[in-house]
Amino acid sequence: MKAKDPYLLTPGPLTTAAETKAAMLHDWGSRDEDFIGTNARVGMKLVHIAGATTSHVYVPLQGSGTFIIEATLTTLIPRGAKALVLVNGAYGRRMASILERTGRACAVLETQEDQPNDTAALDAALAADEAVGHVLCVHCETTSGILNPLEDIAAIVAKRGRRLLIDAMSAFGALPINARTLPFDALMASSNKCLEGVPGMGFSIISREALEAAEGNAESLSLDLFDQWKAMEANGQWRFTPPTHVVAALDAALTLFDAEGGREGRLMRYRENCAILIEGMRGLGFEPLLADAVQAPIIITFHMPGDKTFNFKAFYYGLKERGFVIYPGKLTKAPSFRMGCIGALGSDEMRSAVAAVKGVMADLGVASGAP
Numbered sequence: 058m059k060a061k062d063p064y065l066l067t068p069g070p071l072t073t074a075a076e077t078k079a080a081m082l083h084d085w086g087s088r089d090e091d092f093i094g095t096n097a098r099v100g101m102k103l104v105h106i107a108g109a110t111t112s113h114v115y116v117p118l119q120g121s122g123t124f125i126i127e128a129t130l131t132t133l134i135p136r137g138a139k140a141l142v143l144v145n146g147a148y149g150r151r152m153a154s155i156l157e158r159t160g161r162a163c164a165v166l167e168t169q170e171d172q173p174n175d176t177a178a179l180d181a182a183l184a185a186d187e188a189v190g191h192v193l194c195v196h197c198e199t200t201s202g203i204l205n206p207l208e209d210i211a212a213i214v215a216k217r218g219r220r221l222l223i224d225a226m227s228a229f230g231a232l233p234i235n236a237r238t239l240p241f242d243a244l245m246a247s248s249n250k251c252l253e254g255v256p257g258m259g260f261s262i263i264s265r266e267a268l269e270a271a272e273g274n275a276e277s278l279s280l281d282l283f284d285q286w287k288a289m290e291a292n293g294q295w296r297f298t299p300p301t302h303v304v305a306a307l308d309a310a311l312t313l314f315d316a317e318g319g320r321e322g323r324l325m326r327y328r329e330n331c332a333i334l335i336e337g338m339r340g341l342g343f344e345p346l347l348a349d350a351v352q353a354p355i356i357i358t359f360h361m362p363g364d365k366t367f368n369f370k371a372f373y374y375g376l377k378e379r380g381f382v383i384y385p386g387k388l389t390k391a392p393s394f395r396m397g398c399i400g401a402l403g404s405d406e407m408r409s410a411v412a413a414v415k416g417v418m419a420d421l422g423v424a425s426g427a428p
């Protein structure tokens with residue numbers, strides 16, 4: 058192993074703790090009681106983090122986050138039914154694509170990428186369209202890092218008697234979601250974002266009542282979460298080969314999560330990371346895309362510097378040389394780049410990251426990061 062990996066200032070996969078990596082130095086039988094116990098413990102903890110008890114169940118799935126989203130949407134939304142998607146970035150748009158590909162009708166309510174979802178428009182759209190059964194939203198739209206108004210969305214969806222599915226991929230484990238006070242049918246997330254595990258699995262926290270009614274909806278065998286759930290209920294096992302090392306690493310990561318003070322502790326650290334990064338970058342002239350009021354402490358989008366001598370590729374490799382990997386591309390329409398503030402890093406690493414940016418800017422001969 059290399060002495061020191063660069064820190065990942067990305068939206069995931071992230072820098073993980075030594076304990077999380079070390080948990081993978083074993084082999085487990087996927088049908089053995091040791092692994093079954095680990096999986097059950099992970100599931101219980103995840104349901105607990107969502108504030109749910111017996112109302113909701115844990116249904117995991119192999120693959121990246123998009124797999125669990127496609128699986129959840131196609132399991133819970135019947136073919137031919139209609140859903141409304143709140144879009145202000147690439148991940149909302151991706152859910153709309155899944156619906157279109159799989160023969161579900163789809164209405165899209167879009168706002169600009171630096172504007173939160175429009176709750177008044179949502180209320181009006183639901184009032185006007187009886188056919189919409191489900192509303193799909195993205196808690197933190199990682200395209201820009203914007204925080205969407207989840208509580209208000211959930212209240213409107215409940216008032217209108219519809220069902221809510223939440224892509225909480227980049228929020229779960231840090232931003233609050235409580236199933237006891239916020240009604241939802243499913244919340245989708247993955248091992249490798251705010252929970253600080255390694256990539257390879259997603260999971261859905263699904264209302265038991267909604268899942269019980271979902272038999273036969275999914276057209277895909279391997280993405281059928283009803284079948285996955287039924288099998289796991291029966292014998293505690295994943296239906297098909299589970300990513301055993303990923304589950305073991307998530308188990309270790311959740312022990313660290315508890316030791317940090319759970320979701321509140323994690324949010325506190327990410328808030329501090331975010332504040333240090335934004336303040337430090339502003340000090341170098343950079344400007345965040347988002348207003349502070351809608352910025353989630355997950356990933357920060359900065360406008361590209363206006364200085365003609367600034368070269369993003371050289372900037373990227375300069376930072377890597379100094380031990381920090383940032384996200385090498387933009388998802389927003391505005392010319393921008395992103396730096397994450399989640400993962401197993403704290404205030405010292407964020408200050409070092411700002412110092413590295415300052416050093417690279419000096420190397421490049423760029424006086425200011427101002428757009």
Ligand SMILES: *Cc1c(COP(=O)(O)O)cnc(C)c1O
Pocket residue numbers: 068069121122123124148195197198199224225226227247
């Ligand atoms: C990371 C992420 C996903 C899943 O992306 P994958 O590349 O499939 O893991 C989905 N939604 C949001 C909001 C995300 O941040």
